[in-house]
Amino acid sequence: MKIHIDIDCFFVSAIRTIDPSLEHKPVAIGGRSDTKIFDTSAKNQTVNFENSGSFVPTFFKAYEEKDDDLDSFRDSDGKIRGILTTSSYEARAYGVKTAMRIEEALGLCPDLIIKAPNMSLYQELSHKLHEYLMLRIPLIEQASIDEFYGDLKGWIEDEDVPYFIDTLRHEIKKDLNIPVSIGAASTRYIAKLATSYAKPFGSKAIYPWDFDKFVNPIKVEDFAGIGRSMRQKLHSVQIHTLGELRKRRGTLESWGPYAKELYKRVNGEVDGEIQTKRERKSIGISRTIEPIFDRVELRRRVHILARHLSFAIMKLDVIPTTFHLSIAYELSQKSHANISLAEVFTDKKFDTLCIDLFTQADTQRRLRVIRLSIQAGNFTKHSKRELSLLNFFDEQKMHRLTLSSQLLRQKYGIDAVKWGSEMQ
Incomplete structure (x- = not known):
């Protein structure tokens, strides 16, 4: 049988491992788009490829800020901004939901404890659980930061699966202090469905004879x-x-x-x-921002996003051949631009390419921009596209310069080397 393992309210469960006083209380984790990367004084940005996804950014601050109470989400004007990335079951009893505005959640549950995200902690615990599962299950797949699949065929007899997964969830709670729910079925898709009905902190196995009744x-x-x-x-x-x-x-x-x-x-x-x-086939970066009309400032921000994405591409050691930039405006308007380019990847070329894409994509210049996104994909390892030999040797020189910048950024942070155009 296949099994699906999901950590219950992971971000809340993670913070409870270092702060037991939060047990049995309504707790929620807040989230805001990290616009601090646009500050000229930005530092300590890092990158992670293992478990990025919903509410788990590829780029985040290496060192978390100590101030993690409600004031972390309060602007200078006193307004509370941000959404919830998850909430405890105690909070959900009040109607608090994922992606709900923090202000709205506090209206439903005035005693709600809001905590800031701690990405380093999440990655650490997720990695520990992955290693723990690999010692107990022959084939294990990490689908996201808090979600795993396993194959028990030839390892555990089907009739013994309910006992195995029930024991496993209790062992994980005892050894790692993380509550999980586990579903089992003949396919991974039905196992995932079973997990959702085993929550919280439960286990459920679906056999052929009760398939219809369950599904x-x-x-x-x-x-x-x-x-x-x-x-x-x-x-x-x-x-x-x-x-x-x-x-x-x-x-x-x-x-x-x-x-x-x-x-x-x-x-x-x-x-x-x-x-x-899993082999990554694309990578991107995006930020939701306060509405901005100033195109000079928007270009500066494109430079910064391009620098961060360039660092990640070089760290992956791949050469992307397709590039996409999208813009979201106020009044629900959107625009985008794409280009395919099979050439040696360099930091400077990518920066220029992103600015060109922004110029092409910016078709609603009378509107303010509220989101910028850049994506690179179709890596040569997957697309098998041949690189152009045009200006190949000159590009190799620029590539070596990019490698030098990469070494500095890896040692001192992504913000150690910036383009002058970012400092406006």
Whole structure:
């Protein structure tokens, strides 16, 4: 059987490992887009590739600030800004939810304890749990910072799985002080579904004989892979539960390959292999900012984002061949620009490329910008594209200069070497 392991309220559970006084209290972790990288005095920025994802940035401060109470989210005007990245079950009892505005959450639960994120702690605990699981399960895959898949086939007999996963969750709590919930089923997709019904701090195994009873009543939106648009599409044809979806194979298959694959996942007909190692195929950086009209300042910020992303690309030791920059404006307007380029990667060239993409993408110049995003992907290791030989030797010189800058940034921080255009 396949198993899915999910840490309960991970960010809250993590902070409780160093502050036991928070046990059994309504606690939430706040989050704000890290716009401090745009400060000319910014320092101590670092990068992580292991577990980036939702609410887990690739770039963050290496040293967390000591002030982690509510004032961390209060602006100079006194207004509390930011959203919640997670909350404890005690807080959820008041209606507090992930992605809710902090101000709104405090209205629902005045006694809510708000803590600032501690990315270093999260990475440390996630790494410890990964190593712990690798000693107990032959094949283990880390899907995110708080989520793991395992394959027990040939290791644990199917009839012994409920006892194994129940024992495992208690061992993890005893040895690492982290509460987890574990689901088991014949496929990873159904195992993940089982985990959500085992929470909090529970375990649940789904066998073929109780598959229908478990799966059929579940709402379609509770199945991983069914987002807002697919949910709306299913609801439009009167499909509200997974049981109703399973009866409409023809309908799903008529919607194309994705819907056809989705049907098979829900029906337990297909499974995904456990990937002990995942190769990254793209990397990006984005920041939500206070509305800005000044294009000179926006270009300065593009320079800074490009510098951070360049550092990450060099650290990955890959050469991206596709580049994407997107802009979000006020009034819900968006724009973007793309380019494909198979050349030796250099810091300066990438910086210039990002500014050019910003100029192309900035089609709503009468509006203020509220978000900037840059992404690089289609690495040569995956795309197998050949690099252009045009100006190859000159670019090699610039590449060596980039390597020198990289060494300085690795030793002293990403902000150790900056472009003069950032200092405006």
